[in-house]
Amino acid sequence: MSRVELRVQGVRFVGWTAIEVSVSIESACRTFSLEAIRQTDEPSIPVPRDADCEVWLDGVKVCTGVTGKVSSTRTDKSNRLSVTGRSKTREIVDCSIDGPGAWHGRTVGQIAADVCDPYGIEVLDLAGDTTPIASFRARDPKEKAYSVIERAARVRSLLVTDDAEGRLVLTRAGSTRAGTIQRGRNILESEVSGDSEGVYSEIRVKGVRTGDDGDFGAALFADATATDNGPRRRRVLVVDTEGRGDAAACQARARWEVATRYGKSINLNYTVPDWRRDDGALWTPNTITRVIDPTEYVDGAFLVVSAAYTMAADQFRTSLQLAPPEGFQLLELPTLATRGKKRDGVLLGVTDPGTIATTARQSQDVRGDSGRNWALDLVEGR
Numbered sequence: 003m004s005r006v007e008l009r010v011q012g013v014r015f016v017g018w019t020a021i022e023v024s025v026s027i028e029s030a031c032r033t034f035s036l037e038a039i040r041q042t043d044e045p046s047i048p049v050p051r052d053a054d055c056e057v058w059l060d061g062v063k064v065c066t067g068v069t070g071k072v073s074s075t076r077t078d079k080s081n082r083l084s085v086t087g088r089s090k091t092r093e094i095v096d097c098s099i100d101g102p103g104a105w106h107g108r109t110v111g112q113i114a115a116d117v118c119d120p121y122g123i124e125v126l127d128l129a130g131d132t133t134p135i136a137s138f139r140a141r142d143p144k145e146k147a148y149s150v151i152e153r154a155a156r157v158r159s160l161l162v163t164d165d166a167e168g169r170l171v172l173t174r175a176g177s178t179r180a181g182t183i184q185r186g187r188n189i190l191e192s193e194v195s196g197d198s199e200g201v202y203s204e205i206r207v208k209g210v211r212t213g214d215d216g217d218f219g220a221a222l223f224a225d226a227t228a229t230d231n232g233p234r235r236r237r238v239l240v241v242d243t244e245g246r247g248d249a250a251a252c253q254a255r256a257r258w259e260v261a262t263r264y265g266k267s268i269n270l271n272y273t274v275p276d277w278r279r280d281d282g283a284l285w286t287p288n289t290i291t292r293v294i295d296p297t298e299y300v301d302g303a304f305l306v307v308s309a310a311y312t313m314a315a316d317q318f319r320t321s322l323q324l325a326p327p328e329g330f331q332l333l334e335l336p337t338l339a340t341r342g343k344k345r346d347g348v349l350l351g352v353t354d355p356g357t358i359a360t361t362a363r364q365s366q367d368v369r370g371d372s373g374r375n376w377a378l379d380l381v382e383g384r
Contacts (some may be wrong), residue, residue, distance in 0.1 A: 006313065007058040008036055008049070008085065010069065015049060018313070023057060023064050026308035026323075027163045027287045027330070030148050030170060032065050032089045040081045046074040049085050057087075059277055059311055062284055065089055066168035090168030093121040094147035103140030103150070111172055113138060113154045114162075117147045118170055128173040129160045136248075157243070157251060159258040161330065163288075175305060175330035176288035181279035183272050183322070184294040190319065191273040194298040201267045202237040204229050207256040209243040226252035228260040265329005270304060273321045277311045285309045285320045290327060305330055 004016035020037040034057050038047065051072045057065040067089040075082040088095075100120040105113050111127040113135070118125050135157055140150050148162070155162045155172060163171050183189060209224045226249070243255045270293060277284050287306045294301050304324035312319050 005060050005318070006036070007056075009056040009058065010049060010053050015047060020312075020314045022310055022312045023059065024308065024310045025064070025287050027161050027173075027175075028307060030089075030151075030162050030164050031091045031095045032067070032164055033086070034065050034067070034088070035084070035086045037082065037084045040083065042076060042079055042081050044081055046081065047083050049083070054090075055087060059284070063166045064284070064311070065166060068092060089164045091123055091148075091164045091170050094118055094123055094151070094170065097121065097147055098144050099140050099147045099150050103143065103145070105135065105138045107134045107136060108138070109134050110151075110154045110158050110160055114151045114170060114172060117150055121147070124167075124169045126165060126169045126171045128171060129158075131158050131160060131172070133158065156258070157255070159254055161288075173288065175327055176290065177327075178289050179303065180281065180283065180289040180291065181285065182292045182294065183274060184292075185297055188274045189272055189295065190275060191271075191321075192295065192298065193269075193271040194295070194300060195269045195271075197267050197269070198233065199267075201233055201263050202230065202239040202260075203233040203235065204238045205256055205259045205263075206238065206240045207243050207252040207259070208240065209248065209252045209255075222248065224249045224252045226256040228256035230260050230264060232264060261331065262329050265305075265325045265327075268326055268329075270300065270324040271321065272324070273319055276318050277320050284311070285322060291322070291324060293324065303327065 004018075006016065006018045006021050008015040008018070017038055018036045019039050021035065023032065023034045025032045036057075040047075049069060049072050051069050053069050055065075055067055055069050056063055057067070065087075067087050069085055069087040071084075071086045073084050075084075094117065099117055101116060105116070108116075110129075110131055111125060114127075115125045135154065138154055138157070151170070152162050159174075161173050161175065163173065165171050205228050207226045207228075210222065224243075239259075241255070241259065243251050272293070274285070279285055285306065287309050289306050290303050291306050292302070293304050305327040306322055307325050307330075308323040310321040312321065
């Protein structure tokens with residue numbers, strides 16, 4: 003059995019000499035690139051463009067999508083055929099929203115389903131978030147479909163990605179532990195970097211919502227401030243919340259901004275041999291992998307953000323991008339019922355009915371720092 007197959011309209015194309023398939027939890031559309039070298043006098047392989055297709059690696063389907071560019075380059079010595087394509091979800095990435103673009107009291111899953119339906123894209127809601135967004139709308143009729151979904155997901159701190167079946171997936175950061183990357187065992191290449199750009203000591207989120215009858219219709223303004231003790235300089239960023247602008251929404255957005263910006267400030271890139279882990283499964287994004295690399299002072303559990311499966315010159319490799327899992331998770335909202343209690347290492351306290359303060363401690367840092375704290379202050383008023 004060939005390790006790489008492109009299946010198009012019932013036909014299996016094999017014999018590829020170089021490939022790359024990229025999958026990421028930060029992208030709603032996986033991509034693939036296949037290449038084959040043939041004799042110069044051999045006819046080109048008739049792979050149709052803009053055709054439904056599937057890509058299989060080692061007997062596992064990794065992409066259900068559409069062929070994009072198909073090209074043939076011929077010299078006096080060889081004929082090079084290349085095929086690129088993307089997941090079926092490319093339609094919502096490339097195309098504008100096709101509908102009214104306004105929702106009231108709908109969940110993220112329902113909004114995503116409405117946006118995807120005109121393009122025939124199925125939505126798989128693994129997050130199971132049932133909290134409706136009071137009011138949400140597209141910025142304008144030209145806004146891309148994916149942008150609308152991503153903004154709605156941001157309100158509820160959800161990840162928007164795709165799966166091997168070509169479905170749009172709403173999910174949260176995974177917690178399944180799978181695989182180990184270890185220096186001297188399975189590391190071919192590595193790059194470990196930390197970037198202070200995009201990280202702020204204080205992030206303020208502002209929101210507004212229409213008051214109810216008890217407020218006599220007056221607008222209610224909410225502010226939430228999340229602080230991060232990691233940056234060594236004072237850096238302040240002010241953002242507006244998406245959709246519902248009450249206190250809870252501002253609070254969630256502030257924590258999401260601090261956590262994700264921290265997670266994205268640290269990048270671990272490792273290339274390992276083959277496409278499979280020790281347990282026989284493919285390396286998969288949104289799983290937790292142990293990294294042991296004393297030369298880079300790294301020893302901990304990290305979230306696999308993306309995986310790129312490659313083959314060239316009969317070398318099979320997987321390039322993995324990893325980041326601290328805290329950067330893709332949202333702390334649970336504290337409530338009055340948890341006042342003064344310590345739960346799962348998080349100290350929750352309420353100073354007064356209108357102010358909620360939360361402090362969480364994060365123990366892991368790539369460069370061996372003692373830890374980071376981020377605190378949240380929330381005030382809602384008219």
